[in-house]
Amino acid sequence: MKKEAPAATPFSATDLRALLERVAAGAVSITEAARALQAMPAEELGFASLDHHRAMRKGFPEVVFCQGKTPAQVAEIIARMAKTGQPVLGTRANEAHYRAAKKKTRAVVFDALARTLTVEPRRRTPRAKGIVLVSAGTADLPVAEEAARTLEVLGFEAARIYDVGVAGLHRLVKHTRAIQAANVVIVVAGMEGALASVVGGLTAAPVVAVPTSVGYGTSFGGLTALFAMLNSCAPGVAVVNIDNGFGAAYLAASINRRIRAGVSGD
Numbered sequence: 001m002k003k004e005a006p007a008a009t010p011f012s013a014t015d016l017r018a019l020l021e022r023v024a025a026g027a028v029s030i031t032e033a034a035r036a037l038q039a040m041p042a043e044e045l046g047f048a049s050l051d052h053h054r055a056m057r058k059g060f061p062e063v064v065f066c067q068g069k070t071p072a073q074v075a076e077i078i079a080r081m082a083k084t085g086q087p088v089l090g091t092r093a094n095e096a097h098y099r100a101a102k103k104k105t106r107a108v109v110f111d112a113l114a115r116t117l118t119v120e121p122r123r124r125t126p127r128a129k130g131i132v133l134v135s136a137g138t139a140d141l142p143v144a145e146e147a148a149r150t151l152e153v154l155g156f157e158a159a160r161i162y163d164v165g166v167a168g169l170h171r172l173v174k175h176t177r178a179i180q181a182a183n184v185v186i187v188v189a190g191m192e193g194a195l196a197s198v199v200g201g202l203t204a205a206p207v208v209a210v211p212t213s214v215g216y217g218t219s220f221g222g223l224t225a226l227f228a229m230l231n232s233c234a235p236g237v238a239v240v241n242i243d244n245g246f247g248a249a250y251l252a253a254s255i256n257r258r259i260r261a262g263v264s265g266d
Contacts, residue, residue, distance in 0.1 A: 060154050060253065063246065066117065067092035071100035074117070079104040082119045089153040090117035091146060091246045114145035114245075118153055127157035130256045132182040134172075134199055136165035136189035139214045144188040146245030147210070147252075154253040158186070166194045179203050183259045184252040188245065190214025193225030200234030206255060207237045210248045 022028040062081070066074045074090060074097045081088045082105045090097070098110035101117055109118050131151060135144040144162065151158045161179070164172040172195075179185055180203045188210045189195040196209035209232070211225035218224060222242035229239040240247040 060250070061086040061088070063150075063250075064088070064090040064117070065092060066090045066094070066097050069097075071096045075100035075104045078108060078117060078119065082107065085121055087121060087153045088117070088119035089150060091115065091150070093117045111145065111149055113142055114149040115142065116146060116149045118149065120153060127152060127155055128256070128260055129157060129159070130183035130260060131156055131158045131252050132179055132185045133158040133160050134164060134175075134179070134185060134187045134195065135160075135162045136187075136191070136195045137214065138163055140188045140190055140212045143210060143212045143243050143245040147186055147188065147249040148245075150246050150249035151253055154249070156253050156256060158249075164195075165189065165191070166198060169198065172198065176202055180205070183256045184208065186210065186248045186252050188212060188248075189229075190222065190225050191216075191219060193228040196229045196237055196239075197232040197234045200232055200237040204236070207234070208248045208252050209237050209239045210245055211239065211242050213243055 019028065019033055023030060023033050061084075064074065064077050064081070069077075074093065078088055078090060078101045088108075090101075092115050093110065094115070095110070095112070098108070098117060101108045102110075105119060107119050109120075110116070111118070133144060133148055133151075135141060141162065144160075148158050148160065159178060159182070161172075161175045164175065179199060182203065182205050184207075185199055185203060185205050186208045187196040187199050190212035191214065193209070193211050196207060200207045200209075209229040211222045211229055213219070213222035215222070215224065226239065226242055229237065232239075238251070240251065
């Protein structure tokens with residue numbers, strides 16, 4: 001007797017391969033497999049269209065940008081995504097978002113510093129290494145921690161090196177070996193944003209630079225740091241948007257994941 005196919009739920013690339021192998025082995029019929037894939041490509045909520053199969057295409061699930069959404073909208077989206085069994089991440093969340101989400105999803109966790117909402121299934125394997133997260137100053141921590149929490153949800157554990165800005169380079173030098181051993185380095189800095197160039201000159205690893213809006217008047221809300229990082233004389237430095245810790249973490253995770261998997265373009 002053939003086993004029943006799983007209910008219509010989101011699929012990762014691993015899940016899809018497993019399903020197809022069961023079809024090939026005759027354990028699941030084509031009709032049953034088609035039924036299991038009926039949720040593709042999205043779940044319509046009226047105010048949102050949830051891309052449940054993003055992990056199959058991108059390697060990581062969809063992430064919720066909470067800013068601009070009502071608490072009720074965030075709560076519903078988080079609840080629907082949590083039911084899939086995939087890890088859930090909401091960025092730029094506030095206390096009101098959290099209170100609403102908690103009523104629908106008891107497992108949701110709020111990090112006030114990082115401004116994130118997370119729901120993580122029990123992890124079967126330890127988080128992978130290979131990423132170093134460097135922050136210039138304590139004032140940059142909200143952006144740095146957004147990157148750190150993003151990496152954790154995506155399955156990576158970043159080595160944190162905090163408060164090592166260019167005002168005291170001796171604080172950074174002692175971490176040179178750790179920086180040089182990384183597959184990818186994320187650098188978070190405001191003010192003049194010089195730390196990204198310094199780190200870029202110390203390592204052969206790609207550096208993902210994050211300008212922050214921290215600084216006095218002529219920092220122009222992070223534009224000075226952004227322009228400085230874009231004009232870095234150190235090769236191998238790529239720059240994301242101002243305060244975009246999530247974007248930096250996603251890029252670093254994508255790079256590190258392919259390095260660890262030994263993926264080539266051949």
